[in-house]
Amino acid sequence: MLAAIVLAVLVALVVLRPLVESGPGREVVEDARRAELEAAKEAKYREIRDAELDRGMGKLSAEDHRTTDRELREEAIEILRELDALEGRSPGG
Amino acid sequence: MAFAGTACLLVGIFTALYAAVSSVVGARTGRRELVVSGRRAMYCLAALLIAATAILQSAFLRSDFSFKLVADGSSTDTPTFYKVTAMWATQDGSLLLWALLLSVFSSAVLFLTRRSLRDIAPWATAVLGTVGAFFVLLMLGWENPFTTLAVAPQEGAGLNPLLRHPAMMIHPPMLYTGYVGFAIPFAFAIGALITRHTGADWIRATRRFALIAWTFLGTGILLGALWSYTELGWGGYWAWDPVENASLMPWLTGTAFLHSIMVQEKRGMLKVWNVSLIIATFVLALMGTFLVRSGILESIHAFGASTIGAQFLTFIVVVIVGSTALVISRLPYLRSESRLDSLLSREAFFLLNNLVLVLLCVFVFWGTFFPLISEAITGTEASVGPPWFNAVTTPLALVLVLLAGIGPALAWRRITPSGLRRAFRVPAAVTSLALVALVALTNAEDSVLALAMFCLTAFVLAVVGQEMVRGTAARRVITGDSWPRAAAGLLARNRRRYGGFIAHAGIAVLFLGVAGSSAFLQQRDLRLSPGDTFRAGGYELTYERATARLGGDGAGTGAPIAFGAVLTARKGSESFTLHPSRNFYPTRDASKGSIGRYFEGEATSEVDVRWGLKRDLWTAVRPDISQLEGPIQEANRKFADSSGDVQAVVIAAIAERYRTDPPPAAFRSIVSPLVSWIWIGGGIILLGALIAAWPTPEARVRRVRSLYRARVGRELSGA
Numbered sequence: 001m002l003a004a005i006v007l008a009v010l011v012a013l014v015v016l017r018p019l020v021e022s023g024p025g026r027e028v029v030e031d032a033r034r035a036e037l038e039a040a041k042e043a044k045y046r047e048i049r050d051a052e053l054d055r056g057m058g059k060l061s062a063e064d065h066r067t068t069d070r071e072l073r074e075e076a077i078e079i080l081r082e083l084d085a086l087e088g089r090s091p092g093g
Numbered sequence: 094m095a096f097a098g099t100a101c102l103l104v105g106i107f108t109a110l111y112a113a114v115s116s117v118v119g120a121r122t123g124r125r126e127l128v129v130s131g132r133r134a135m136y137c138l139a140a141l142l143i144a145a146t147a148i149l150q151s152a153f154l155r156s157d158f159s160f161k162l163v164a165d166g167s168s169t170d171t172p173t174f175y176k177v178t179a180m181w182a183t184q185d186g187s188l189l190l191w192a193l194l195l196s197v198f199s200s201a202v203l204f205l206t207r208r209s210l211r212d213i214a215p216w217a218t219a220v221l222g223t224v225g226a227f228f229v230l231l232m233l234g235w236e237n238p239f240t241t242l243a244v245a246p247q248e249g250a251g252l253n254p255l256l257r258h259p260a261m262m263i264h265p266p267m268l269y270t271g272y273v274g275f276a277i278p279f280a281f282a283i284g285a286l287i288t289r290h291t292g293a294d295w296i297r298a299t300r301r302f303a304l305i306a307w308t309f310l311g312t313g314i315l316l317g318a319l320w321s322y323t324e325l326g327w328g329g330y331w332a333w334d335p336v337e338n339a340s341l342m343p344w345l346t347g348t349a350f351l352h353s354i355m356v357q358e359k360r361g362m363l364k365v366w367n368v369s370l371i372i373a374t375f376v377l378a379l380m381g382t383f384l385v386r387s388g389i390l391e392s393i394h395a396f397g398a399s400t401i402g403a404q405f406l407t408f409i410v411v412v413i414v415g416s417t418a419l420v421i422s423r424l425p426y427l428r429s430e431s432r433l434d435s436l437l438s439r440e441a442f443f444l445l446n447n448l449v450l451v452l453l454c455v456f457v458f459w460g461t462f463f464p465l466i467s468e469a470i471t472g473t474e475a476s477v478g479p480p481w482f483n484a485v486t487t488p489l490a491l492v493l494v495l496l497a498g499i500g501p502a503l504a505w506r507r508i509t510p511s512g513l514r515r516a517f518r519v520p521a522a523v524t525s526l527a528l529v530a531l532v533a534l535t536n537a538e539d540s541v542l543a544l545a546m547f548c549l550t551a552f553v554l555a556v557v558g559q560e561m562v563r564g565t566a567a568r569r570v571i572t573g574d575s576w577p578r579a580a581a582g583l584l585a586r587n588r589r590r591y592g593g594f595i596a597h598a599g600i601a602v603l604f605l606g607v608a609g610s611s612a613f614l615q616q617r618d619l620r621l622s623p624g625d626t627f628r629a630g631g632y633e634l635t636y637e638r639a640t641a642r643l644g645g646d647g648a649g650t651g652a653p654i655a656f657g658a659v660l661t662a663r664k665g666s667e668s669f670t671l672h673p674s675r676n677f678y679p680t681r682d683a684s685k686g687s688i689g690r691y692f693e694g695e696a697t698s699e700v701d702v703r704w705g706l707k708r709d710l711w712t713a714v715r716p717d718i719s720q721l722e723g724p725i726q727e728a729n730r731k732f733a734d735s736s737g738d739v740q741a742v743v744i745a746a747i748a749e750r751y752r753t754d755p756p757p758a759a760f761r762s763i764v765s766p767l768v769s770w771i772w773i774g775g776g777i778i779l780l781g782a783l784i785a786a787w788p789t790p791e792a793r794v795r796r797v798r799s800l801y802r803a804r805v806g807r808e809l810s811g812a
Contacts, residue, residue: 056568
């Protein structure tokens with residue numbers, strides 16, 4: 001029983017600390033939307049690179065690659081636009 | 094120390110529940126400090142369960158028989174190696190391992206996502222905390238691994254001899270890591286559904302965990318097969334046993350999930366399918382644990398029925414009903430963002446591969462639960478055997494291997510007919526050549542299905558090889574690197590893609606082994622006396638002499654007595670010896686007598702295998718020790734009260750009697766072509782999975798011209 005009480009006190013000290021600390025805490029929490037957009041941007045870039053590799057390997061014809069690449073870059077631009085709007089940056093980055 | 098272990102569990106259940114409640118309240122009220130507190134509670138749960146495991150392991154290593162678990166599953170003469178593994182040979186210990194792995198995995202993913210997925214992560218914490226609390230509750234309520242005995246026995250019962258095998262040391266933790274690992278994407282999928290953030294964020298955050306879980310589960314399944322092949326004494330590696338099937342089902346749906354999430358990440362499609370797949374995978378993982386522990390289906394792997402079947406079943410039903418209701422309520426948020434551009438695209442074939450995998454899972458599920466289904470409908474329990482499973486799964490396995498070859502050759506979105514011709518010209522030629530060579534040079538045509546699988550293996554390897562060569566060539570054009578450097582660069586910069594391709598090659602190689610060893614296996618069962626000779630699969634085998642070994646076997650299982658045989662095998666100029674044996678473990682049953690208990694306890698086959706890339710020669714012996722009964726009875730009477738040293742001399746004399754005058758022994762020999770390629774294929778899959786799971790370096794940035802368009806080009810060219 002004593003062991004359980006000691007353990008419970010130790011756990012409570014660790015777990016409840018954020019509740020008694022003043023201010024918002026030291027952890028920097030990224031804006032959820034920005035994190036989402038950053039991840040989407042990386043994924044889109046990966047897709048563009050994949051398409052380039054497919055073109056280099058002859059899986060995509062030049063015409064198909066042009067079409068796909070244009071679509072993907074337009075989608076990437078949309079993501080960048082949203083990211084910049086969130087961060088209040090100019091288009092050039 | 095048992096009280097400290099129970100204290101860890103007691104505090105652990107409240108900690109897990111607090112993690113769940115605090116996270117939910119934090120998420121609903123926007124109080125971030127509650128979310129952080131909930132996450133910390135999950136870290137504490139991991140610390141508590143690590144401490145509990147350390148206490149239990151310490152008891153096993155000290156042979157502290159005041160712990161009921163240690164008294165039931167270990168003994169002073171159990172080798173240290175197996176004392177460490179004895180924890181998961183029991184139900185209570187397995188539950189602790191499950192909860193421990195869950196808490197550690199949960200802590201890892203919550204730490205990695207502490208600065209992202211702000212909305213989803215608290216709900217995922219709540220799910221993981223609830224699952225953790227359920228497992229700790231099972232231990233506290235019904236199967237406490239820290240239960241103590243009022244009077245500690247002098248000696249323990251010892252570890253089940255069948256489990257004294259190196260593969261068994263790591264097989265259960267591997268399986269459990271796989272099962273538990275799928276809880277992570279499941280929890281985040283539930284979080285995504287609750288918060289209506291059904292994009293690909295939760296997939297990106299947990300994809301690596303799903304891949305790691307898949308890898309561990311697959312490795313665990315293969316280690317189980319290896320154990321079956323080398324320990325169970327029947328010579329096979331897969332028997333469509335319920336417990337084997339239970340581990341295969343989540344692996345099948347997990348494989349489908351790993352493929353279909355790529356479609357959601359790239360195209361925003363298959364959202365309903367993906368959440369459904371991960372829910373199914375987690376439920377099947379729970380089912381896997383339940384099947385081993387419930388005793389509802391007969392299995393060679395289910396070590397005893399338990400008292401927690403009903404609790405498990407209730408939990409599974411709650412998970413199914415709750416998750417399904419959540420998916421249905423969120424259907425409007427799970428609409429696809431784009432449509433399939435072409436049926437000749439990688440995503441179309443991923444979808445097809447998903448359907449085949451799920452169909453396979455449905456068949457395996459049906460066959461596994463058929464005894465329960467038939468009893469519920471007709472009142473009579475009936476079961477389907479391996480022939481049924483083989484008949485329904487073999488055609489699907491062929492299609493699956495074909496798709497494993499087609500998928501890598503296709504581009505995302507669309508491929509033109511000319512591109513298609515270019516992609517499959519070389520692989521089709523290689524496959525045709527393989528077919529001609531197999532028919533002309535081997536007897537592969539004796540089994541059409543095996544021949545088809547061999548050709549499909551050649552097809553997959555040709556596609557993967559072609560992808561590697563063409564990718565390397567394309568990279569050389571860009572970088573001007575040498576071939577090896579370009580190949581390394583290609584792999585390093587496209588780990589997910591080429592890791593996946595390597596895993597596909599591994600799957601094809603594995604099925605090559607399955608097809609060869611299933612279709613062309615030659616088995617002989619004989620009774621032989623020393624000097625007898627027989628032929629098996631081109632080998633001439635001679636039973637040279639009997640053996641009797643005392644005081645520890647070669648495999649280090651701690652068996653005090655082993656009777657066996659020396660066989661000489663000859664094939665052409667090749668000649669070698671094999672030493673199959675049978676280990677005898679003492680029983681605690683006093684009625685067998687102080688000498689007889691060493692001969693009449695449990696016995697296990699220690700097979701001897703001559704491993705080879707072309708074929709394995711597998712041998713097992715079952716010595717007939719019935720003629721020793723007379724001398725054993727006499728020794729029981731005369732030496733019941735003698736010292737241990739005297740009894741050891743008597744046992745040695747009885748064993749020597751068997752060695753010098755052995756009766757005919759039963760032998761089984763199996764010549765199994767290509768079976769080694771199953772383990773090699775498994776190794777290739779593991780390599781591919783590790784490459785795919787390895788983190789990619791951050792994209793580097795370079796300067797180019799022009800606003801947004803230039804920025805896209807700039808960031809792309811740097812990676």
